[in-house]
Amino acid sequence: MSLAADFEQAQTDVKQLPSRPANNVLLRLYALYKQGTHGDADGKRPGVFDLVGRAKYDAWKSVAGTAREDAQRQYVALVTDLRA
Known part of the structure; x- marks a missing residue:
């Protein structure tokens, strides 16, 4: 399969994992997905009271x-x- 097909399949597979990954793994998945679909993070870093948004932005920026x-x-x- 091509990389694009593998990436699409992985997006489907991640929704069917037997258990929820740890938060740090979820952030890594988010960062790689965003980087793989949109490129480098842009815009302003979310405010100090938006803890989830800030963590996601920081992961993507990393x-x-x-x-x-x-x-x-x-x-x-x-x-x-x-999945293994």
């Missing part, structure tokens, strides 16, 4: 500079590991 294809590969690998 992978800035990663090529979209690399982020997609890492996302697929992480979902594959979680």
Whole structure:
């Protein structure tokens, strides 16, 4: 399969995991997904009272500079590991 097909399949597979991953893993999945679909984070960092939004933004910002294809590969690998 192509990377695009693998990435799409991983997006489906992640919704069917037997158990909910830890928050740090969920943030990593979010960051890789956003990097793989939108590229580097932009806009302002959410305010101090938006804890969830801030954590998600920080996670996404932490992978800035990663090529979209690399982020997609890492996302697929992480979902594959979680399914095992």
